[in-house]
Amino acid sequence: MADAPYKLILLRHGESEWNAKNLFTGWVDVNLNEKGEKEAVRGGELLQDAGLLPDVLHTSTLKRAIRTANLALDAADRAWIPVQRSWRLNERHYGALQGKDKAATLAEFGEEQFMKWRRSYDTPPPELADGAEWSQSDDPRYAAIPSELRPRTECLKDVVVRMLPYWYDAIVPDLLTGGTVLVTAHGNSLRALVKHLDGVSDEDIVGLNIPTGIPLLYELDADFHPTTPGGRYLDPEAAKAAIEAVKNQGKK
Template identity: 50%
Template sequence: MTRLVLTRHGQSVWNKENRFTGWVDVDLTEQGVEEARRGGALLKAEGFAPGFAFTSVLKRAIRTLHLALEGVDRLWIPEEKAWRLNERHYGALTGLDKAEVTEAHGADQVKIWRRSFDIPPPPLPLDDPRHPRFDPRYSSLDPDALPSGESLKLTLERVAPYFESAIAPRLEAGDEVIISAHGNSLRALMKLLFGVPDADIVSLEMPTGNPLMIELNGLKPVSARYLDQDRAQDLPPCP
């Protein structure tokens, strides 16, 4: 048996402002910092001692990871930052107020963009300054590999190979691992691990800054629980 912890970053500035964030590199709020610190304290109480950490290249996930690792006195462990663990890219919706988008396009259309498994939002034009090809953190990547807008299905298609090539070998070697990422990239991981059907995965919610501890037999989950039960969400059954 080994343990894997998934933690969604603490509340971000744009979470609080109810904006579509995606790949925009917004920071944590004060509440988000406190959520991440509490997550670290909960991990310490569980005796969790990760040997390796993974996170996205976005500061809200990186800072959440570091605050959690500080809580368990494991800031020294190796960590890998990967763009493939970034949040889903919200395309032309990026930065927009969710309530204003709903007013402009209707609740049904916004629900499709936000909650369908395989329908992406309108794409971001390639010449839009918000496009990731203008961001220096992706300068070494083929611009054609960078998304202009993603559904959860497309997010899964970039998360899955990264999990298989980078994360799964650590778990199979017996390392305890922590992953700090985002609501949709973590949904993709949950779909992989628990075999959640397409129709069900879009309704799975992960609370901010609340570590989800998964006990694994190989790569098969045998138990899963949120450490802060007061802010827990429903979980899929272990396969």
């Protein structure tokens, strides 16, 4: 067994109000629903049962990730650990699809286009104009991001590019201290991180989905390569079923 000095836990937020309504969400700051809150608490219990107590937390700036982390850490009695938040861990900006119904979009544009927008590596949805209904152009939390860097739509490739500086500059230094690092984020920002960690190809990342609320443990060697490719879900059975559900969203 290879030496694994670093422990990284990835946790996608629990089910949100818009996950349940089957709406494209992206940067829209929707809350967890009751099921999502329960998933978050269960996520914290799984951490505690596994003896995986985070020493430091990184979250996106979106409340579904922030609340998931708070509920999980409360359940594991670790609410006191230091935290850093960054827009670089935000969900993929879904452009003009934000706020749209997934089933209606599938029916209108057909399966090929729908899946291209959802999962292709390098085809972003159309841009969302500043000031449009579901735009974040006036949101004060993004005021420090220069206008030309602020996403108006993103494909997964764009997420990899904006997420990686945070991985190298903020998360890796925390791993180097030897503590257990918890990253609470989103389906597509975590797909971007998993792509990087496991070296998943642009083709294979299309088929990779991350379930809500189930901690995914990566043990990393001295070069930050996973000792077990793909990591290990703390509840593998639940993860399997939930991954299928994410894959089939829209097909109702």
